Amino acid sequence: MCLIPQAPDAKTVATEVPSETALHSLAALVASVLPQSAFVTLSGDLGAGKTTFVKAVAAAVGVHPSLVVSPTFGLIHLHAVCADPLHATRPTRIVHADFYRLAGSTDLAEIGWGDAIGEPGWVFVEWANRIADVLPPDRLEVSIEVPSETSRIFTFTSHGHGCHGVISAIHRVNTL
Ligand SMILES: Nc1ncnc2c1ncn2[C@@H]1O[C@H](COP(=O)(O)OP(=O)(O)O)[C@@H](O)[C@H]1O
Numbered sequence: 001m002c003l004i005p006q007a008p009d010a011k012t013v014a015t016e017v018p019s020e021t022a023l024h025s026l027a028a029l030v031a032s033v034l035p036q037s038a039f040v041t042l043s044g045d046l047g048a049g050k051t052t053f054v055k056a057v058a059a060a061v062g063v064h065p066s067l068v069v070s071p072t073f074g075l076i077h078l079h080a081v082c083a084d085p086l087h088a089t090r091p092t093r094i095v096h097a098d099f100y101r102l103a104g105s106t107d108l109a110e111i112g113w114g115d116a117i118g119e120p121g122w123v124f125v126e127w128a129n130r131i132a133d134v135l136p137p138d139r140l141e142v143s144i145e146v147p148s149e150t151s152r153i154f155t156f157t158s159h160g161h162g163c164h165g166v167i168s169a170i171h172r173v174n175t176l
């Protein structure tokens with residue numbers, strides 16, 4: 001992980017992830033500080049690494065990577081997270097959605113979105129711009145750019161206060 005310097009009190013932080021292996025330490029860090037209920041949006045071109053990031057964060061809380069695949073056709077996937085007494089703040093469930101094929105937020109009722117996000121847990125949404133008008137004010141935005149075939153630049157922005165700890169934690173790693 002190689003951080004791009006920013007003010008420690010910023011609500012946004014960008015970090016360069018030079019390889020997919022390096023992505024796992026970033027994902028583990030995010031998983032360790034993400035609140036038990038959190039809404040995370042992911043943006044970036046097709047192939048940028050949105051699904052790969054969700055897979056890595058889910059793996060960090062014990063969800064087998066083979067279960068976390070692109071939900072493009074199913075739109076919404078649900079993963080149960082096993083309780084771990086050593087990690088009491090883990091979520092109990094992960095919702096993973098990909099709205100690339102969704103026309104807009106008016107289609108959400110039809111696919112059962114309200115029920116899917118009605119319980120506490122982590123919600124990851126790829127192509128969340130499709131539902132920009134109904135995004136919760138408290139959320140973490142993850143934007144991925146592709147400088148080369150193997151490296152990625154991840155920019156995290158916290159909207160509201162809930163996920164501000166993620167930004168601070170990434171800054172802290174930079175100063176250790
Ligand atoms: N540093 C990296 N971080 C994330 N993915 C990477 C990285 N380097 C290469 N990749 C590859 O980029 C691809 C990202 O695909 P995917 O996660 O499905 O993209 P998206 O969901 O954004 O369409 C995967 O094949 C993954 O192996």
Ligand SMILES: [Mg+2]
Nearest residue numbers: 050051070126
């Ligand atoms: Mg994807």
